[in-house]
Amino acid sequence: MTTAVIALGKIGLPLALQITSKGQHVIGADINQDVVNLVNDGIEPFPGETDLQEKLDHAISENLLTATTNTVEAVSKSKEIIVVVPVIVDNDGIPDFSMIDSATAEIAKGLQPGTLISYETTLPIGTTRNRFKPELEKISNLTCGEDFFLCHSPERVFSGRIFADLRKYPKLVGGTDEKSNDLAVEFYERILDFDDRPDLERANGVWNLGSSEAAEMAKLAETTYRNVNIALANEFALHAQDLGLDVFSVIEASNSQPFSHIHLPGVAVGGHCIPVYPKFYMHTDTSSKIPKVSTQINESMPQRVIDLAENYIGSLKGLTVAIFGVSYRGGVKETAFSGAFPLVEEITNRGGKAKVHDPLYSESEIRSLGLVPHETYESCDIAIIQADHQQYSELSYESFPGAKLIVDGRNIIDSEKVSPTPLKRLGDGRTW
Numbered sequence: 001m002t003t004a005v006i007a008l009g010k011i012g013l014p015l016a017l018q019i020t021s022k023g024q025h026v027i028g029a030d031i032n033q034d035v036v037n038l039v040n041d042g043i044e045p046f047p048g049e050t051d052l053q054e055k056l057d058h059a060i061s062e063n064l065l066t067a068t069t070n071t072v073e074a075v076s077k078s079k080e081i082i083v084v085v086p087v088i089v090d091n092d093g094i095p096d097f098s099m100i101d102s103a104t105a106e107i108a109k110g111l112q113p114g115t116l117i118s119y120e121t122t123l124p125i126g127t128t129r130n131r132f133k134p135e136l137e138k139i140s141n142l143t144c145g146e147d148f149f150l151c152h153s154p155e156r157v158f159s160g161r162i163f164a165d166l167r168k169y170p171k172l173v174g175g176t177d178e179k180s181n182d183l184a185v186e187f188y189e190r191i192l193d194f195d196d197r198p199d200l201e202r203a204n205g206v207w208n209l210g211s212s213e214a215a216e217m218a219k220l221a222e223t224t225y226r227n228v229n230i231a232l233a234n235e236f237a238l239h240a241q242d243l244g245l246d247v248f249s250v251i252e253a254s255n256s257q258p259f260s261h262i263h264l265p266g267v268a269v270g271g272h273c274i275p276v277y278p279k280f281y282m283h284t285d286t287s288s289k290i291p292k293v294s295t296q297i298n299e300s301m302p303q304r305v306i307d308l309a310e311n312y313i314g315s316l317k318g319l320t321v322a323i324f325g326v327s328y329r330g331g332v333k334e335t336a337f338s339g340a341f342p343l344v345e346e347i348t349n350r351g352g353k354a355k356v357h358d359p360l361y362s363e364s365e366i367r368s369l370g371l372v373p374h375e376t377y378e379s380c381d382i383a384i385i386q387a388d389h390q391q392y393s394e395l396s397y398e399s400f401p402g403a404k405l406i407v408d409g410r411n412i413i414d415s416e417k418v419s420p421t422p423l424k425r426l427g428d429g430r431t432w
């Protein structure tokens with residue numbers, strides 16, 4: 001039995017390798033020829049995924065994985081199809097299905113009777129049944145629930161530890177009909193292993209939620225919940241700042257301490273998921289209130305950080321501000337919805353000069369994002385730590401020559417290393 005995995009990105013490739021690790025053949029299809037070449041050459045196309053290279057070596061040497069740009073052919077040779085092509089949102093927060101629609105059309109062209117298709121991309125509720133099913137039926141001339149089978153099964157993993165997360169969390173599935181439910185359960189039970197989780201209400205494994213809508217909603221509920229939590233943490237952080245509380249350690253400049261240092265955890269939320277999925281949720285629940293507010297709070301954080309910096313230092317006009325981290329979070333080479341972009345915009349609007357550092361990106365990669373690269377040890381007036389790259393815990397006093405203010409938005413820098421003398425903290429010392 002061969003499985004086709006459509007899109008070999010940070011989620012699709014690990015999924016393909018999870019399946020090959022069970023001895024099953026996979027054809028991976030991706031529109032990016034460079035990704036296809038790298039996979040066929042056994043070279044991981046992106047850094048940072050634990051155990052990926054080792055599993056890729058195994059899959060290639062055992063002839064279990066081939067990559068292609070030809071989705072139609074990959075699908076025509078497979079009885080199970082996993083789709084992980086991204087859905088994004090446009091500037092107005094409206095879902096943009098163009099990439100996944102085009103993949104769906106290709107899948108339909110190659111679709112064979114008896115095939116199960118599982119969409120793992122996070123989707124607005126109803127998308128599998130109301131958008132993909134009619135399109136697949138129309139182009140393939142096959143009937144869903146009779147000739148082919150369709151389900152949604154959301155990815156609940158964190159880049160960097162995907163193989164561990166696949167074992168740790170129950171695999172949620174929901175079909176568009178009973179037979180699709182059953183085939184989806186059988187398929188995922190075959191390709192996944194699960195950790196023993198006595199803390200869960202049911203045995204860890206494949207959980208049949210009964211409908212594609214329930215599976216779509218489960219993922220949107222858990223990610224929107226997180227977005228709301230982050231917004232609340234951001235509110236607490238800002239208020240604690242206003243009050244000068246030690247919990248968010250503000251360290252002020254003095255004779256022996258040449259720069260101020262503000263530690264304000266969680267300044268931004270980025271990536272394809274947490275900033276986007278509340279918008280998918282609101283796409284169907286148009287009367288929803290809380291996700292709207294949490295999204296506003298989280299999206300305002302880069303501006304609030306710059307306000308804070310100006311409160312400490314005065315106008316940014318003519319000052320150089322170094323942003324550490326263009327990735328949306330530490331250890332991941334991904335800039336989707338990264339807080340770095342609104343920070344740069346805000347700094348530029350206020351007359352400052354924004355520069356960006358990131359250990360995962362070369363200077364030319366940073367330039368190709370429309371940004372100006374900054375090297376550690378280059379001078380700057382203000383440093384803002386935007387991503388919690390592990391390397392940033394090693395930053396020292398010498399890393400920021402000339403800086404009058406450091407804002408640590410991720411609680412990653414080591415205060416003892418960046419301070420030439422013991423620190424004097426503001427606030428009354430309480431840490432409740």
Ligand SMILES: NC(=O)c1ccc[n+]([C@@H]2O[C@H](COP(=O)([O-])OP(=O)(O)OC[C@H]3O[C@@H](n4cnc5c(N)ncnc54)[C@H](O)[C@@H]3O)[C@@H](O)[C@H]2O)c1
Nearest residue numbers: 007009010011012030031032086087099103121122155159
């Ligand atoms: N990254 C995460 O942490 C994460 C976590 C949970 C769920 N997800 C879900 O997985 C989806 C994919 O995320 P990712 O991180 O793998 O994205 P990614 O940007 O790393 O990779 C996407 C891949 O899709 C390919 N692609 C685009 N259009 C295509 C098409 N028509 N046919 C075939 N391939 C196509 C691109 O070339 C690229 O290689 C997300 O949209 C999200 O729904 C991601």
